[in-house]
Amino acid sequence: MNPRVVEVPASMIRALNAKRNAESIDLGLGEPTLMPDIAPFEAATRWVAEHGCRYTPNVGDPELRAAIAAHYDFPQLARAENVCITTGSQEAVYCAIKTLLDPARDELLVVEPAFAVYVKIAQVEGIAVRTVSMSAADGFAFDPEKILESIGPKTRMIVVCSPCNPTGRTISRDAVTRVAKALGDRPGPPVHVLHDEVYREQIYREDAGWFAEVYPQTISVNSLSKSNSLTGLRLGWVIGPSEVMPEIVKMHAWTTSCASTFAQRVALEIFRNGAIAANRNWYRTRRDAVVAVARDAGLTFIEPDGAFFLAVRVGGDSLRFALELIERKNVIAIPGAIFGDAFEGWLRTSFVGPPEAIRRGYEQIAASSMVRGGSQQP
Amino acid sequence: MNPRVVEVPASMIRALNAKRNAESIDLGLGEPTLMPDIAPFEAATRWVAEHGCRYTPNVGDPELRAAIAAHYDFPQLARAENVCITTGSQEAVYCAIKTLLDPARDELLVVEPAFAVYVKIAQVEGIAVRTVSMSAADGFAFDPEKILESIGPKTRMIVVCSPCNPTGRTISRDAVTRVAKALGDRPGPPVHVLHDEVYREQIYREDAGWFAEVYPQTISVNSLSKSNSLTGLRLGWVIGPSEVMPEIVKMHAWTTSCASTFAQRVALEIFRNGAIAANRNWYRTRRDAVVAVARDAGLTFIEPDGAFFLAVRVGGDSLRFALELIERKNVIAIPGAIFGDAFEGWLRTSFVGPPEAIRRGYEQIAASSMVRGGSQQP
Numbered sequence: 001m002n003p004r005v006v007e008v009p010a011s012m013i014r015a016l017n018a019k020r021n022a023e024s025i026d027l028g029l030g031e032p033t034l035m036p037d038i039a040p041f042e043a044a045t046r047w048v049a050e051h052g053c054r055y056t057p058n059v060g061d062p063e064l065r066a067a068i069a070a071h072y073d074f075p076q077l078a079r080a081e082n083v084c085i086t087t088g089s090q091e092a093v094y095c096a097i098k099t100l101l102d103p104a105r106d107e108l109l110v111v112e113p114a115f116a117v118y119v120k121i122a123q124v125e126g127i128a129v130r131t132v133s134m135s136a137a138d139g140f141a142f143d144p145e146k147i148l149e150s151i152g153p154k155t156r157m158i159v160v161c162s163p164c165n166p167t168g169r170t171i172s173r174d175a176v177t178r179v180a181k182a183l184g185d186r187p188g189p190p191v192h193v194l195h196d197e198v199y200r201e202q203i204y205r206e207d208a209g210w211f212a213e214v215y216p217q218t219i220s221v222n223s224l225s226k227s228n229s230l231t232g233l234r235l236g237w238v239i240g241p242s243e244v245m246p247e248i249v250k251m252h253a254w255t256t257s258c259a260s261t262f263a264q265r266v267a268l269e270i271f272r273n274g275a276i277a278a279n280r281n282w283y284r285t286r287r288d289a290v291v292a293v294a295r296d297a298g299l300t301f302i303e304p305d306g307a308f309f310l311a312v313r314v315g316g317d318s319l320r321f322a323l324e325l326i327e328r329k330n331v332i333a334i335p336g337a338i339f340g341d342a343f344e345g346w347l348r349t350s351f352v353g354p355p356e357a358i359r360r361g362y363e364q365i366a367a368s369s370m371v372r373g374g375s376q377q378p
Numbered sequence: 379m380n381p382r383v384v385e386v387p388a389s390m391i392r393a394l395n396a397k398r399n400a401e402s403i404d405l406g407l408g409e410p411t412l413m414p415d416i417a418p419f420e421a422a423t424r425w426v427a428e429h430g431c432r433y434t435p436n437v438g439d440p441e442l443r444a445a446i447a448a449h450y451d452f453p454q455l456a457r458a459e460n461v462c463i464t465t466g467s468q469e470a471v472y473c474a475i476k477t478l479l480d481p482a483r484d485e486l487l488v489v490e491p492a493f494a495v496y497v498k499i500a501q502v503e504g505i506a507v508r509t510v511s512m513s514a515a516d517g518f519a520f521d522p523e524k525i526l527e528s529i530g531p532k533t534r535m536i537v538v539c540s541p542c543n544p545t546g547r548t549i550s551r552d553a554v555t556r557v558a559k560a561l562g563d564r565p566g567p568p569v570h571v572l573h574d575e576v577y578r579e580q581i582y583r584e585d586a587g588w589f590a591e592v593y594p595q596t597i598s599v600n601s602l603s604k605s606n607s608l609t610g611l612r613l614g615w616v617i618g619p620s621e622v623m624p625e626i627v628k629m630h631a632w633t634t635s636c637a638s639t640f641a642q643r644v645a646l647e648i649f650r651n652g653a654i655a656a657n658r659n660w661y662r663t664r665r666d667a668v669v670a671v672a673r674d675a676g677l678t679f680i681e682p683d684g685a686f687f688l689a690v691r692v693g694g695d696s697l698r699f700a701l702e703l704i705e706r707k708n709v710i711a712i713p714g715a716i717f718g719d720a721f722e723g724w725l726r727t728s729f730v731g732p733p734e735a736i737r738r739g740y741e742q743i744a745a746s747s748m749v750r751g752g753s754q755q756p
Contacts, residue, residue: 002481005476018435031433041640048414053414053607087465088635103380232430232433247380247384254472260611
């Protein structure tokens with residue numbers, strides 16, 4: 001067997017979620033419980049009845065690619081040729097990292113705390129990884145100077161997930177501009193920014209920044225999973241510079257041929273109807289409610305700028321805490337350590353489940369926690 | 379960029395198909411034109427309306443895995459734990475090759491003529507490839523002795539596509555038994571057989587063999603693409619030994635997380651209703667008709683045992699022939715050279731388009747061909 005595949009561990013999040021039973025309070029979720037709009041499925045089914053369900057081009061349906069390019073209208077990345085439709089943002093991330101980095105010489109810089117899969121993909125591909133940790137003292141705010149200082153001579157891609165899984169922080173417009181300017185001024189081959197925008201429609205402040213708006217060497221990945229509560233549809237996309245897209249598309253063709261034609265029809269309906277932002281208010285209401293609940297429970301936490309996670313400080317060994325929380329209280333939360341060393345002592349909790357269960361979950365965490373106090377965000 | 383991704387060329391088939399226009403006669407298709415049954419889509423849509431469209435476990439829906447395991451009932455591979463649901467058989471092939479072979483020491487043996495993607499995946503992964511060509515003089519019949527003689531000390535996987543894309547030949551039960559016996563008798567680590575069964579439901583003779591029925595180290599991959607005319611659904615699976623499945627599932631999770639929940643519901647409907655074999659007669663009728671047409675046209679060709687391809691001998695440079703056929707006659711067919719050296723001088727033609735167009739296409743090929751004569755199959 002391939003030793004790299006064997007050595008990189010499977011997802012801890014999935015393993016913890018597997019401990020769920022009917023009575024569990026589940027704060028471990030990486031997906032909303034909101035029901036999706038069924039109308040796009042009905043429209044896609046009618047379309048299949050009329051047209052069948054044949055391959056699209058590897059790169060995706062031309063109309064959907066054009067709709068996505070036009071929707072985001074990123075300067076220099078605004079044409080259909082900048083868009084490839086993928087099997088969720090997972091495949092977009094996989095193909096982007098695998099295609100754009102040479103394992104023999106390039107290095108990936110991951111801004112942590114971060115979803116563990118970026119590092120795992122690099123490890124499986126034999127790509128060197130460097131990490132830079134945002135500071136707990138600063139509520140894990142994205143620090144452009146720290147990111148820039150961490151770029152080494154071999155760095156060819158920086159991964160930024162904003163809104164952030166697991167911290168809920170967003171990188172500001174100013175910070176994005178600062179990083180983009182510095183990268184643009186560097187001599188030598190470009191350093192790509194892989195901006196994972198999958199929580200883009202869960203945003204609770206005005207000053208969030210988007211690399212693709214100011215930096216043409218951005219690879220933007222996104223999907224319908226969180227915005228439209230369609231994690232199971234597996235429909236995502238990667239937007240990037242014209243000169244690298246044909247290579248990413250080749251890799252995508254070898255992994256999955258093309259994205260689902262049915263899912264692409266669902267996506268086309270959603271983009272035609274401007275429904276990508278349809279659930280923003282639902283998320284904002286949940287976010288405001290959970291901040292109040294966490295404050296009432298006396299937790300130390302970070303007020304989310306975006307995404308649907310509340311980072312809660314519990315102190316000590318987060319894996320042990322999470323395992324005991326499941327065993328003793330039947331509450332599932334994700335230990336911070338798996339998102340990078342800087343997040344040890346924290347839990348990632350998601351607030352997209354039923355509100356009353358969430359309240360009880362946070363009360364149980366507060367009762368078990370070694371840390372008390374209010375919001376840690378400035 | 380990753381030099382391996384850059385160096386391996388994109389699909390020639392897709393490039394040739396891109397030359398199609400409204401008036402083209404298309405014998406280049408890799409997918410049926412048969413319309414799919416819409417009932418499973420309607421049922422899946424109702425299911426989503428009731429349950430949402432959330433992730434399944436990485437490995438797939440438990441009920442679907444059990445249904446697939448039970449349907450094939452392969453000895454020693456008949457449990458749900460032997461099945462992982464994938465984004466089409468493409469992802470199944472990708473994850474199987476990538477997971478089971480160590481690029482530092484293992485070698486893949488590809489039985490040619492074969493779909494080019496097996497070799498390309500190995501090249502992208504840095505895995506050494508050896509090929510063994512079945513003989514044109516023998517109508518590309520699968521030759522177990524030739525396959526066994528080609529196994530080297532580093533060979534850890536043999537890829538067999540049967541029914542075969544592009545030749546339409548099937549490997550016989552006797553040949554499978556012969557190969558399985560020899561592999562089972564070998565000392566040392568197992569040599570896996572990756573049996574691509576994607577054309578399993580297009581079968582025109584009784585003696586076709588299936589490795590998974592006699593050889594427990596088989597990795598069987600398949601999908602709904604051809605059987606149910608659902609290439610655009612991207613729903614496939616990999617069936618393999620229990621000891622390797624968890625590693626394949628990890629790789630699958632990193633590439634795409636999980637297969638589409640919607641597509642898995644469609645698949646569950648199809649397996650519940652035994653509809654995987656629903657179109658066998660449609661294919662057989664087409665196959666019998668095309669053999670008559672090819673004979674009438676005076677072509678040299680191989681009578682298909684399975685799949686929906688007619689291998690036609692045209693002589694000379696097949697790429698040049700195919701390009702001239704498109705330019706001069708507006709007939710699309712796939713040059714044999716891309717399936718391995720042994721298939722140079724041949725064309726892969728598919729007979730799943732409209733019958734009258736197919737007849738005209740074969741007449742044009744016959745008019746351009748340097749080779750004349752009847753069926754080449756014994």
